Amino acid sequence: MAFISSGYDPENPMKDRITDIGPRNYEEFYPPVIKNNKGKWLYHEVLQPGVLVHVSETGDEVYTVRVGGARLMSISLVREICEIADKHCGGYVRWTTRNNVEFMVDSKDKVQPLIDDLQGRKFAGGSYKFPVGGTGAGITNIIHTQGWIHCHTPATDASGPVKSVMDEVFEDFQNMRLPAHLRISLACCLNMCGAVHCSDIAILGYHRKPPMVDHEYLDKMCEIPLAIASCPTAAIKPKKVEVGGKTVNSVEVNQSRCMFCGNCYTMCPCLPLADKEGDGIVLMVGGKVSNRISAPKFSKVAVAFIPNEPPRWPKTAETIKKIVETYAADANKYERLGEWAERIGWERFFEKTGLEFTHHLIDDFRDPAYYTWRQTSQFKF
Amino acid sequence: MAFISSGYDPENPMKDRITDIGPRNYEEFYPPVIKNNKGKWLYHEVLQPGVLVHVSETGDEVYTVRVGGARLMSISLVREICEIADKHCGGYVRWTTRNNVEFMVDSKDKVQPLIDDLQGRKFAGGSYKFPVGGTGAGITNIIHTQGWIHCHTPATDASGPVKSVMDEVFEDFQNMRLPAHLRISLACCLNMCGAVHCSDIAILGYHRKPPMVDHEYLDKMCEIPLAIASCPTAAIKPKKVEVGGKTVNSVEVNQSRCMFCGNCYTMCPCLPLADKEGDGIVLMVGGKVSNRISAPKFSKVAVAFIPNEPPRWPKTAETIKKIVETYAADANKYERLGEWAERIGWERFFEKTGLEFTHHLIDDFRDPAYYTWRQTSQFKF
Amino acid sequence: MAKHETPLLDQLESGPWPSFVSDMKQEAESRAKNANNINYQIPVDVVEDLLGVLELSYKDGETHWKHGGIVGVFGYGGGVIGRYCDQPEKFPGVAHFHTLRVNQPSGKFYTTEYLKQLCDLWEMRGSGITNMHGSTGDIIFLGTTTKQLEEIFFELTHNLNQDLGGSGSNLRTPADCIGAARCEYACYDTQDLCNHLTQEYQDELHRPAFPYKFKFKFDGCPNCCVASIARADMSFIGTWKDDIRIDQEAVKAYVAGELKPNAGAHAGRDWGKFDIQKEVIDLCPTKCMWYENGKLEIDNKECTRCMHCINVMPRALRPGKQTGCSILVGAKAPILDGAQMGSLLVPFVEVNKDNDYQEIKDVIEAIWDWWMEEGKNRERLGELMKRQGFQKLLEVTGIDPVPQHVQEPRHNPYIFWKEEEVEGGWERDINEFRKHHLR
């Protein structure tokens, strides 16, 4: 492993330095049919799950084949994508906002060969490399975050639960039988790197044990005032502690005020929360971001806790499946999961899905909690 | 004015003392037709504005004639009510939860003479004593409070604005042309002695100047810690002040944090807020308490301030009239004012009523304020 | 001639609505005349001075009443509101001008006999001015002197068999809608429950032991004619569990236009022919009704008992027979942190006269125990609920959480887990942790 210089001179970092050039210009990357028809599209159609056509006022058409993928991708896989794009799509490809890959061709006859090629490719372990789907009233790719693969704050993994859940609902990735589209997202901790707070179904990693305090190192590794200020519930106070005969400056956590947000740990590595038994998953449901029919909505907590069950998180996957099936059977056409729950009432949501309603689901966080209680005599038995 | 003893002996207050006997039992006061048919009523009908019939499964009927009244009543007027009740109703009468008076008779032929008698009586000044009305889809009596007639915290009068507004909307007291019933309430200060916070139209007295501090007397007349604790925005701090060469304990008001609630004045008379120019009326609209169709709603601030204009508060009365007329013309049958505003959108409410939307109407009080801002791209131009 | 000129107030005599000014003037005159030779125990010109001080407020745009100070009757901590004029020299008749709160009878029915007794008493020992009624529900005797308070109380209790209502950090005078007495919608006997609890809790009503005021209100059905849901720490709202009773013939009569929709409440305008689809079925908030082959059908399981259909067609529809009430808690006016509606605590409870409403009292007393233990000075129940959480309320009342308790589940995941709920507890050893996770 010999070091090879890029040309960068550490002694003289400013030499030839190029900065602030930003990303490549999008125009360089448009396939010709896109370049020629940008802003001129008249309408589209979903021809089959995963396949769209857009028709331009010029008469041009673009056919899009969308495939799912773990967004954690090796360069081998990216190169395979390039190979396919070179073969079928003139060397262009795109990613969607939900980490699917879109192959575009400019005429109908190129579609089927492309699909066949994509569907035919499998990993050694047997899973699809490029399953076609993810359009319309179905389930598309799960937006997710790092989990145990790269982050220091997760309360669950990301890629593993995503794979498990997508396996469970895979048919709905390749079908469009749901009342409306259903978006699942995962965030491995409360930082919620994604739009998890507004998803039809949100899988959220959550801690349930207050931080341990690594007194011996805390003052060396952290800024105590920042650690204290970081806590939204003011659960952290400064404290002098005896460690190995020496008095050190440290902090104390008022455990009963802690709601396990991990913000203190973000600010100070001497306050770790992670714990095998404490950590797990919160399921939230009924959020949305589109402004279609109803305004965007936050997801609501439907299951307060499911333990982490690596490698396949069966209880999480099952519960989601149950919610999806109940929704599929009961909602009206065009009705998002949250709109359905509101129409039938949350009391019916719990009855129909068979999920247990526990005291954890009642809001008790700050003033706005009050607005979620029932301030009317209207309810269903 | 010779003192006449009731029998009470101040030297021996416990002598013959009777306590905790509570109110008179309701049964003593039921007219026979009520006593006989309690719990057996089958249905009712509003025969004309102010006149109801209730029909019992026994075949009995009770006819109710409802009349409006200033709830501030002299005993002369109460005696006159008794006289009427003796004459027409066998010596029974009742008050409603909105301070109207109800005369009940047990057969139809007694109704018209009763109405004629009631409508015929006028005060020397020319106003009705007992105007018949207040039923159904109209405007009934205004719930109100003390104002300048008895309370120490009002920012407006009660009886005066009520008289002025009722004069303005009097036709709707004697008609039932509105889309639904419309309830107006008045509270002379933020303590809101009434259901003003959930009224179709709420007239609220409001201060706009922070309390003055009567340093010289404060420590003598108030408990400083209580005064400080009373302030919901923590605007009050202890302070030592020089008064006439002496240092006294007092408090200081951080004026920019004050929202003029008067709670400090309730706790401490040395913090008066009342001010001729500062005080006036806030108009709130769209509240309701019934659970009919939609859940109960809070009233929303529609006009941030109208100056007090005694004796007839013309701007307040006019503005209310304008709101009523717009609502009457635009709402659907059965639609309460708040339901109407929500259906058409508040942007239309302001457009149609011609009321000005000012920055004061945007919530900025605590966390829940956020939920009243517009979190969607849906709006009307 | 009047004692004080009242050019501003005089302008409130015109117009159709009953003029309180005219009424006060007639009372002032009546006192001045004293046709019945009453031995007035407070100044004869009290009403004139009241008009005078009010006129001054109209001129100044400010009240002329001061803080009350502690006046009352011996042994009671409520029922009297002290009041003093800040211009006593100009208006000596109202220099002291306290109100008494006389506990109204449930339902507010009266015999004239009783009313007249009240008038006689108040004529002699007070201003002769009342509020019929105060916002909480009491009969308000508006203005007397300190010395008369005990006298009035003595006469009330001895001659009128009548007690005072509440004020201060007490249970306040409970109030109810007319209910079963004259309303076909009533799901329980509001008068009886109101009266029973008023009598049961006389001690709480008269002797301040609470952190702040506490109010009960009783509505016979979800129409809420006493506005309980908006202004009672505990609202008892009638409801039912079984099916809405339907008289299909009467439904047809409505559809045919033979019966007036909403019992004629909309008769002031021509709204066109009654349209059951538009006026009832489409407005049902749960969309659980349909009209087919001349029959109205209701999927009662989905009905939230909002009353709309019943209100529109009272001769065809009636609440079910398995009636009781829902209990909502925590409503209050805006001081300090904003107004609150009542929040549903008990979805359904039978209102059982036979066991003296024991289930209901159990809920009341559990709540009081909690509030008296935990409530801060001047903290209403609703505020305590906000501060300690709805969960705590369920805990102290021993009620199981059900989805009915919420309009929607929380949208923040900030769940305050308790140590005993978490496997393995909270105590951990940082050094053990560091074995697997180097610094």
Place this chain on the structure above:
Amino acid sequence: MAKHETPLLDQLESGPWPSFVSDMKQEAESRAKNANNINYQIPVDVVEDLLGVLELSYKDGETHWKHGGIVGVFGYGGGVIGRYCDQPEKFPGVAHFHTLRVNQPSGKFYTTEYLKQLCDLWEMRGSGITNMHGSTGDIIFLGTTTKQLEEIFFELTHNLNQDLGGSGSNLRTPADCIGAARCEYACYDTQDLCNHLTQEYQDELHRPAFPYKFKFKFDGCPNCCVASIARADMSFIGTWKDDIRIDQEAVKAYVAGELKPNAGAHAGRDWGKFDIQKEVIDLCPTKCMWYENGKLEIDNKECTRCMHCINVMPRALRPGKQTGCSILVGAKAPILDGAQMGSLLVPFVEVNKDNDYQEIKDVIEAIWDWWMEEGKNRERLGELMKRQGFQKLLEVTGIDPVPQHVQEPRHNPYIFWKEEEVEGGWERDINEFRKHHLR
């Protein structure tokens, strides 16, 4: 044979959904083989160690990554997330394992030529593992050593004409929906606005001068395909001012069943014949549409541009021609005080390429000035808005309050009047007051 046993991860290879484990294994193998004789600049077994540490987490139920520490490229305060393994001895290949955020092109279109260059660079100087893409939008290079950071940056800028994205208290990498490039609904050119502002604000993107992170996202219409309203401090959502364009012939074709509703998006189930009344008109949130005599009519003044009808009948309905965007501000994830959606600040602004989007920049810069002045450390714009009030936001941006700013007016009357708004000001003399109001 693999370096580490991964019995748990192996179970994630089965099932239809693409297995990230299989993919990582293929990369591990490819590196081990090194068919192209790459001179790997980080350990060849990096992916094996990554699998190993992940397997350990699956066993332990806890992450094995530590805090980052400050690593980055010279002169930039963002673009790199430092990361260290807490078991470096067991997994030396990932002992340092920093990510780079490579600023994706707007719209996320690529040529394979460019992608292959990225792959080559990342193969030699990094783990060969990426995220396509990160949640904010960047291309994520997942894992390299500190030493390689400058090398990669040098190659990116010199050979790929490509810069890093944002991290830290910076402007974060802006992102957009596909918009006009391939979507008929787009009301403005999201790619151009996204790219333009990214370029314009390179300094803000790379050099932390803000209290905390700040995000832009660009949605071409209210469908919000980049979820801007939920996760951008400033969301630019396309909309229009004039009328929805209607092709009545196409409407008829939908009604006749010749065109598939919602462009075929519901084809997976038999929902029965298309019913324009039920599926479009009744679901319109403002009820501003009706179908009469074979014609669809829209009362456009009442339309709130929710997109539903257009989504259902894209061949018949199109957004108007007078297009632009709404700007909503303050969305964020739940840390610290709860999640926020964007709140409407600018109901409508033209998106004007010709003047380099100056009106939009004016809003952005006014907001930044305020936030940089007043924002506390780690306070997002949304939180500042909550703390100082929406009024303040209007003030600093010079925008007039309009009812469009609120879903509903305040229900508490706690208005913080300013002294200059109140006649006579606030200074008063208590002794003057006491002349009229005795103590």
